[in-house]
Amino acid sequence: MNFDLVKSFLEKSTSGVPSDDIDSMPFRFFEPMIMSGLKIDLIEHGRVLCSMKVPPRLLNVGNSLHGGATAALVDVVGSSVLMTIDGTTTTGVSVEINVSYLDAAYVGDEIEIEAKALRVGKAVAVVSVEFRKKKTGKIIAQGRHTKYLAVSSKL
Numbered sequence: 435m436n437f438d439l440v441k442s443f444l445e446k447s448t449s450g451v452p453s454d455d456i457d458s459m460p461f462r463f464f465e466p467m468i469m470s471g472l473k474i475d476l477i478e479h480g481r482v483l484c485s486m487k488v489p490p491r492l493l494n495v496g497n498s499l500h501g502g503a504t505a506a507l508v509d510v511v512g513s514s515v516l517m518t519i520d521g522t523t524t525t526g527v528s529v530e531i532n533v534s535y536l537d538a539a540y541v542g543d544e545i546e547i548e549a550k551a552l553r554v555g556k557a558v559a560v561v562s563v564e565f566r567k568k569k570t571g572k573i574i575a576q577g578r579h580t581k582y583l584a585v586s587s588k589l
Contacts, residue, residue, distance in 0.1 A: 467491065468506045472547075480551040482515045485568055488543045498538035499545075499574070504565065505533050507547055508577035512561040515549040516581065522554060526581030529558070533577040537567075544568040552578075557585050 476483040494500040513525035539545050546568050552560045563577040 464506070465510060468503055469510060472507075472511075475546070477518060479518055479520075480515065480554075482511060482518065482549045484511055484547045484549075485544060486547070488539050488541055488545060490541050493541065496538070498540055499543075501533065501535055504535070504575050505531055505577070507565075508533055508563045508575075508579055511547050511549045512563045512577065512579035513581065515551050515561055516554060516559055516583075519551055519554045519559075522559075522583070524583055526559060526583040528579065529582050530580040531577065533575055535575050537572055537574045539565070539567060539574050545574060555583075557583055559583055 471486045471489055473485050474482070475485050488499050492500055492503040508531055509528060512531075516522050516525050544567070546566045547563060548566070549561055549563045552562055554560075559581045561579045561581070563579060565574040565576070566572060567574060
């Protein structure tokens with residue numbers, strides 16, 4: 435086993451950017467970085483449809499949309515659909531996120547992200563999120579997001 439290879443892979447510097455610069459980034463910069471450029475196309479009860487052009491900042495080493503960015507979008511867009519349900523006052527806390535990656539999207543590709551509420555109960559919600567190439571409708575990724583909805587106290 436090559437532990438040094440694993441160590442160098444995980445401890446590599448981020449594109450030569452000093453860690454002090456990374457640590458000085460604004461508080462909670464992650465979601466705005468992922469969501470910048472996201473456009474709302476449709477909002478209805480239990481459904482949100484968004485689109486965006488894949489920006490260079492969200493690419494992986496293979497120059498396609500990064501799986502982590504995709505998972506973060508499942509989290510954010512999937513959570514937003516809960517706000518379309520009457521009586522839901524919170525987007526909850528993630529219990530589970532799963533994503534199946536089916537194809538790639540590249541810089542400049544316009545993608546659609548569609549979130550649907552599958553079930554919203556008193557304490558648990560389940561949402562599906564599908565990523566498609568806008569031009570062809572080809573599915574890029576499918577996600578499922580389970581959320582715990584904090585039960586309000588009756589006191």
